[in-house]
Amino acid sequence: MQLQKENILIVDDDVNILELLQRHLQSWNYHIYKAVSVKEAVTILRDTNIDLLITDLKMPEIDGLELIKFVSEHYPTLPKLVVTGYPSAQDSLTSIKSRVVAYLTKPFTKDELKVAINKSLLISKTKYQKKVKLLKKVNDTYGEIIGSSEKINDVVQIIERVKNNKATIFIKGESGTGKELVARAIHYQGKFARAPFVAVNCGGIPENLLESELFGYLKGSFTGAETNRDGFFQAANGGTIFLDEIGNASLAVQSRLLRVLQEKEVVKVGASKAESIDVRIIAATNSNLRDMIQKQTFREDLFYRLTVVEIHVPPLRERKEDIPLLVDKFLLKYGVEYKERFVKVTTEAMEILNRYDWPGNIRELENVIQRAVIMCENIIEIEHLPEHIKYTLDFSSEKLLSLKEIEKQYIQKVLRATGNNKTKAAEILKIDRKTIRQKLSE
Incomplete structure (x- = not known):
């Protein structure tokens, strides 16, 4: 055989x-x-x-x-x-x-x-x-999800509970936190892994096309419909459909989605007959759907249908202990992609990466590491990081310091960020080199 x-x-x-x-x-x-x-x-x-x-x-x-x-x-x-x-x-x-x-x-x-x-x-x-x-050098992975923090472990525990059934799942989190990775882990770590996984960015498809793309259409149902065509739901039959940025769906599309969830069937645009469908729906958004319900731009009944199981993906600033693991992942990824260009990160540069709050989350961290791999020779140093990250300070500590201590810490950070270049540090601090030498001696 x-x-x-x-x-x-x-x-x-x-x-x-x-x-x-x-x-x-x-x-x-x-x-x-x-x-x-x-x-x-x-x-x-x-x-x-x-x-x-x-x-x-x-x-x-x-x-x-x-x-x-x-x-x-x-x-x-x-x-x-x-x-x-x-x-x-x-x-x-x-x-x-x-x-x-x-x-x-x-x-x-x-x-x-x-x-x-x-x-x-x-x-x-x-x-x-x-x-x-x-x-294998990168520890603490679950599918493509990387981390050992308590908050990411909470996410993994929920995935373990839901991966082998077809309950509807709602993933919420800021942009760039890895909501699609969580959806993929639910699908590919479970017993339906061999079935289709179809990801749809509802915010990336024009509103007037989203309905026909999701549910399919019949020939002649609208201008340009030259043949019968299945939609994303038919393509995902037997598996999982991931509806990212569900908040962008129009009320008309929301109404059709509600029917899919209630009746387990879809109706193509231009058709009168429904087709049975067996699809696990995972939806995600970085929008506040409760606010949208109040503004009557999102259906309340659909919201409760979608949120049978909720998963909150934490922002990177709430799981900073995972940053070194994520950095290792991206160093490996771009080391392979750029023909064996495997580089390391200095302790000083890693300290800055750990202190930054990452408003763009994991997506922003990956972009920073990709750029640094391109810009450096063999080692990523502070100078290879973007300016807005190099000069970011964290004053969120509960410990209250004197002005003199704050000034001292700030001068030290600027010097580290400039690679101990006193001339450049003086330009940033708006003081002369003599003043810097004097304050260092103090």
Whole structure:
């Protein structure tokens, strides 16, 4: 008995090429997904765990290079194999920069295709195994959730309780705290992990399109509806749909969502007949839905349907003991992404990272570490941190200090932030070097 191999997505506007590739790949027992356009490919990538992308470059509307760039940004570990009938030096260069691991020119033989696929998958597995080995250095992980603080442990305990049932879950928290990571952990750590997980940003889809995107539509139901199309709910059938920024949904969409929760069925736009659906709904927002209920912009009955189980994801300022673990995670991530550029953080720089309040939460911390990895040579020092973080002071301590002590601490912090550069420190403090020397001697 042959075991099913990896999932491979092939993208080409030439149906004959798609069929040829499909025959070859199926003869080697791969599981095949096909797309005739970049838009269709992106939909498949979002709904399916793909192990290898094979794509043409020259396609109408959006070309294959745009797909490659999209995959490099959103699925950095996914190997990419380019198959094209119109090779060019520029395309090759762009492909290499986007970490394409193999490049085939049409016409090609079956053996050439097999070699290219084996090479692509082997490189991917080697990188993955290396990454897994490195990730073992980062302790206290639950799926993609990293932390050992009491507040993050509370979140993990709730996930453990709900992961194996399909109760509706509401996740609340500030922007950048990792609400989608919590939703993914609920899905992928439980017994429904092999079913689809579909994430929908309700704030990222225009209001007039959200309804048809969620529930699907029939041909002719509105201008531009040229075919029947399933929505995100149908794509998530049997699994989990994550509705991020649910507060952005219109009252009309809210009404339809209420029906899904009450009747376990959806009605496509333009249809009269309902379709049964088996989907776990996880909703999230950084808005205050209770305030929206008072303003009559969010349905109270929907709110109570959504909040069967509530999970509060704490802001980073309330779990600062997790910052070193998160920093390790991002150093590893960008060390791998930027070709083995593994760097360290000085004690002084880490102290500043620990003291900052992170209004943008984990997303802001990741951006800061990514920038620092790019800017430094081998070690992240204070000078590689953004200005607004370097010069942030924390006066929230309950201990009351004299003005002289506060002045002393501030001068010391500015000197640390400037790498003990007294000239630069004097400019920031609006005093001269002589005054700094005098105060240091005091």
